[in-house]
Amino acid sequence: MSKTKENSFDFKLFKRLFQYIKPYKGIFFGLLILVILLALFSAATPYITKDAIDDSIANKQEKGFMFYIMLMFAVLVLQTVFQLLFIYYAAWLGQNIVMDVRVKLFDHLLSFKMKYYDNSSVGVLITRAVTDMERIADIFGEGLFMIFRDLLTMGVVFGVMLYINVKLSLIVLLMLPLLLYATRLFQKYMKKAFEEVRNEVSNLNSFVQERLTGMKILQLFTREDTEYKKFKIINERHKKGWLKTVWYNSIFFPIADLVSSVSIGLVAWYGGLNMVLQNSSVSQGDLVAFVMFIPMLFRPLRQIADKFNTLQMGMVAATRVFKVLDTTSHIDDTGTHVAESFKGHIQFDKVYFNYVEDETVLKGVSFEVNVGETVAIVGATGAGKSTIINLLNRFYEIKDGVISVDGINIKDVTLSSLRTQIAIVLQDVFLFADTILNNITLNNPNITEEDVKQAARDIGIHDFIMTLPNGYHYNVKERGVMLSSGQRQLISFLRAYVTNPSILVLDEATSSVDSYSEQLIQNATDKITKGRTSIVIAHRLATIKKADKILVMDAGEIVEQGTHEELLKKENGYYKNLYEVQFLKDEVA
Known part of the structure; x- marks a missing residue:
């Protein structure tokens, strides 16, 4: 197996893809700022809730309570606006990059020798120029920035958790290794599954394109039943490839939910026991905040695995597109004489x-x-x-x-x-x-x-x-x-x-x-x-x-x-x- 396939992420390939970001670096850095703001606002909501409970609700004091409510409302509004801008411009960046790559690919295809087309499947080339391009767009629209946002959110959330209560944070930390290990296995198997899916999509496109083009021949020689059976076999392989991804998802996500639920249960047990025993190390606000924080810590990890699938599909697609772009099958146009007309000898x-x-x-x-x-x-x-x-x-x-x-x-x-x-x-x-x-x-x-x-x-x-x-x-x-x-x-x-x-x-x-x-x-x-x-x-x-x-x-x-x-x-x-x-x-x- 090649080095590219062994690695879960090909940084060399991504560095090459990153070159297409240069014309849009303003949007790119703007998105990074939005990612940081969204991470901060995500952690702010539970923290404000904690203070509202400890300062006003637990002490039954109305003074200052409306301040927390208004602050919470302002944070939610800003978070919604930033989220809208983030989603739109992440997709905008992806589509613009893909447009540039697709134009470059088509221009490259226009200059190929006829020999290249003699030996290449039209269906596969169509897949490269259309379907694979959309997967590359997803790297930016649904993969890269989403992963960075989730990682940053996890870091900020866990930092705030440590600041609020170290003991409760350590209880949550005990469950993280299990989820990290499950995530790593999930990524490994999903990469193989997606490579299989992409191969079968190319085969399916190629088969359908050729049969539709040659439909007259199929009907003339009454080959409908034979081609129908072939199509069923190819379609079955395609289905099995996708079912592998469904199977891995069906295993991983329930495990992730179980780990999150167990963490909430342990925090509730330890925090509740401390409050019953009137131990001042855990407050009501701490307990509520941690119940809010745990999904915010574990859900991004789940989403990272999901978005990593999108990223993997995009990287596999990018590998195939760049393989075509790296193909040197051109007639050397090194002539300098411009023929305005020929006599015809x-x-x-x-x-x-x-x-x-x-x-x-x-x-x-x-x-x-x-x-x-x-x-x-x-x-x-x-x-x-x-x-x-x-x-x-x-x-x-x-x-x-x-x-x-x-x-x-x-x-x-x-x-x-x-x-x-x-x-x-x-x-x-x-x-x-x-x-x-x-x-x-x-x-x-x-x-x-x-x-x-x-x-x-x-x-x-x-x-x-x-x-x-x-x-x-x-x-x-x-x-x-x-x-x-x-x-x-x-x-x-x-x-x-x-x-x-x-x-x-x-x-x-x-x-x-x-x-x-x-x-x-x-x-x-x-x-x-x-x-x-x-x-x-x-x-x-x-x-x-x-x-x-x-x-x-x-x-x-x-x-x-x-x-x-x-x-x-x-x-x-x-x-x-x-x-x-x-x-x-x-x-x-």
């Missing part, structure tokens, strides 16, 4: 790449795309076609070789300017739960609605959009489920075209669209590739025939390249065989 020179170590995907790929050319890439699934698209945009780092645009190594170009000049239309179109207009502009303030409409007219899809309810303001819902696959593809073409890119990359997939959408897509393809350097992963014969050059890939290598006519002339050529098997049927049709 692309060159791959002996490029090697692998997604997984020792499994080479591209094996020394070299090719050139001249300015304004349309190059089609064909090949079997897994040949490396989509990898070329990913590398051109630097979603992944190459192992060896050089990729250049206009003679400039893309590593020397800033990531932002590189990706701004290259537009991609992917086979798997992703649309956000927003309007068509926002999905096209991606909220870019430099692209107006009129720009979008004009671009739609240019590529021939304006009429299609206007047939939808609310036209450009039609909400496509999550992942664009309100649109067909062909309609989503058209939106993605418009999204690429409206940015006026220097280079266009198309993963042209029309196998699952209707003939009308296919014609619109073909017209859009012709329009947006005209006069612009384009790389097309071709799935259709028409696109291949129109390409200026065809790259034929197999097993991570370019095995042939040339025009459609040139490649068909090669006897037993790879492209010729592919054409006869895959594309000839389109020509016959």
Whole structure:
């Protein structure tokens, strides 16, 4: 077990979390002052009660009694006001710190390599960014300051108890070791239980997120019963994790109440016996004050254990969040050249790449795309076609070789300017739960609605959009489920075209669209590739025939390249065989 897990509290982790308090140090120190005041006022109420009993009630003297009543009222009012301020600003501080951490985390996630997301669960990352963040907020809102307040209250209360009556204080002190030992055991086991709970919450989130996203597949292959059984197993583990925390609470808190009650009984027995025997060492006020003080001494200890659970959950959550923040999975954006536009000359020179170590995907790929050319890439699934698209945009780092645009190594170009000049239309179109207009502009303030409409007219899809309810303001819902696959593809073409890119990359997939959408897509393809350097992963014969050059890939290598006519002339050529098997049927049709 790691050192972090062995310790009940990780001070190194807390010190790191404490750095986020610096912008709010005024509120932080204000809270500390409130904690001190609340501790003093808590001890003041029983002490005033003691004096009121001994000076006025026991002696049956009205003089001065109203003073104690008014003093008690003033203390209670101030205590209530300070308590309100303390609770509000403790929560305020926690939420502001969490907002800062969450923003930093999201900014960190935005710059990760695609490889990180290939190997990470979306459900787990959502847990880190949402649920774990709320647990971190609880460190300040319900954990740290509450614990400090309770500890200080205990110290002040016991000090006043010693000042009032040493013998009664020693009787109470005899019971404290038992409660302290029980509290220590409780903290130890609760930490383990909460770590288990957090793991199961992450697993549950991940499972639900994936199944909801892939619900169509589950229903298509009638996997509902199987996934239901899996969910029951995961949910059962989650329930057992929480029940452990309930079990530990159900043991500890009755013990704490029992120790408090026994202490009150011992004080009442000893104090009452002294008063019966007319021993002047214990007064009526002392006895009443101690009956009030004991819950104030023991209850914070109970609450500390409870708040320590909150603190532990927050620290576990912080550990997981900082683990993501400490992950170094970024594309090195060290380029200094800002590309305002490209002419469009692309060159791959002996490029090697692998997604997984020792499994080479591209094996020394070299090719050139001249300015304004349309190059089609064909090949079997897994040949490396989509990898070329990913590398051109630097979603992944190459192992060896050089990729250049206009003679400039893309590593020397800033990531932002590189990706701004290259537009991609992917086979798997992703649309956000927003309007068509926002999905096209991606909220870019430099692209107006009129720009979008004009671009739609240019590529021939304006009429299609206007047939939808609310036209450009039609909400496509999550992942664009309100649109067909062909309609989503058209939106993605418009999204690429409206940015006026220097280079266009198309993963042209029309196998699952209707003939009308296919014609619109073909017209859009012709329009947006005209006069612009384009790389097309071709799935259709028409696109291949129109390409200026065809790259034929197999097993991570370019095995042939040339025009459609040139490649068909090669006897037993790879492209010729592919054409006869895959594309000839389109020509016959």
